[in-house]
Amino acid sequence: MTASAKLSVIGSSAPPALAARGPGPMIEIAGLNKIYRTREGRNIEALKDLNFGIADGEFVTVVGPSGCGKSTLLKILAGTLRRSSGSVRIRQRPIDGPSRDVGVVFQAPVLLPWRTVLENVLVPIEIQGLSMKEYEPRARDYLKLVGLEGFENKYPNELSGGMQQRVGISRGLVHEPAFLLMDEPFGALDAMTRETMNLELLRIWSQSRKTVMLVTHSIPEAVFLADRVIVMSPRPGRITEILEVDLPRPRTLEMINSERFGGYVSAIRRHFHSLGLDA
């Protein structure tokens, strides 16, 4: 049996089925719309009628070609962008701005060059007025978890791109957010570092039990990491598929060569192809 048999087109307004992983939904998104107004006064539908939920502890990836609104969706969830209509709830609470329950990791590491690695990781703690002393051991733990033990007092410009991104991941986790948002966190890394980072991310996720939503334009990466892959397509940005990835955990790099993995990837590719898109 190939994975494509599991594919089913989910009607854009149909209520989403939640994967039963945690005790309840972490994120609930209903009827979410985002309309940008261009300078000429035209309206662009960046997101159209998004409905889905993410269970507590679930790893969800969002994949789609550029312009499908996946970054817009992530920014709305991060609270740095206003939605046009619809509702977004994190743990039943509607969000209308940045939330302490959320950690973010961007494509670029975006570290502050005048702060050491440890001080960079502690940025969210400082912002949220938490005790730096209390969280410093945790920051060190996360740095250890991402393999940066011994680099705590280095400055970002002394680190490679991959190491800087690990600092960014530690920073996204240090304040123990319930929900981690990642926007193509490994997009700027070379293929080999990217594979390593994917494995490390899964290891960190399995140890920290956070809910993760990761945006990517790499279909294999989306499948490799996810419990569920949310497939989006552009003009207007909407969800056209939600694919459950039924691969055992922990995931290994060997799985990439398996028939089932290939089935998921080609199913998504075919789906984009049928929409006239090349992802």
Next chain:
Amino acid sequence: MNTATIDTAVPDDDPAAERPALAWLGPRPELPLSALLFIVVVGGWELAVRLLQVTPLLLPAPSAVAVALWEGIRNNTFTHHLGVTFYETMAGFVLGAGLGLVLGAVIAQFPLVERTLYPYVVAFQTIPKVAIAPLFVIWFGYGMASKIVITATIAFFPVLANTVVGLRSVPADQLELLQAFTASRWQVFRMARIPHALPFVFVGLDVSIVLSVIGAIVGEFVGAQAGLGYLILQRTFSMDTAGMFAILILLSAMGLGLHWVVRWTERRVVFWAEAEHERISGA
């Protein structure tokens, strides 16, 4: 035979291509070259004055300037006047730069303030400070106060302009990241805007400190009882050209010294920035 073949087949890289020009002058060939340039120019000047018998009123020989400088230092003529000019320069600089920093921060944070106030600031900047210097002397007298105010008006703008630009130089993704971590406006200002502004601010301070020396001298030219500018005027009237040159050397040394203090501080404060290309401080 075999070796010879290899030698011809793989010729050594031309070592001259790897080596910087004039490597025999040591690792920093510019140092001996600068010294050479100094000797040639000063020596040529000395020689020309002596051979052509130029009157010292027009152009004194370097040796005469050196004597005048030494005399002035030895009999303490310079100490007092240098102290006055230095004080005016520093007080004006601190006042002007401080005002530039504060107003720059306010303008950068509040666009309405910028739209309301900035046109006037720019309009004020277009007035040549030399032209309003006599007015300040009328208002603040012949003492140091008028020189300090003139210096402050000159030192003010470079710091203001650079502060505004610097505080706005924070990359968008850094702002977004801090906001996503629920940073308040003040936290963004403190954690990102100020550090990002520092390299710009130091460019402004560097320009300002050099302009401040000019400001103090301009003020003293308009009307003063002490200071190196006052001393230059005095020596003009007594036709002591060598003495004037000696003061110019002092002024240049003071400007250079202050410039290096700023640069030294910058390298320590903005330690994370790449070694900036040498900047021309203008004026």
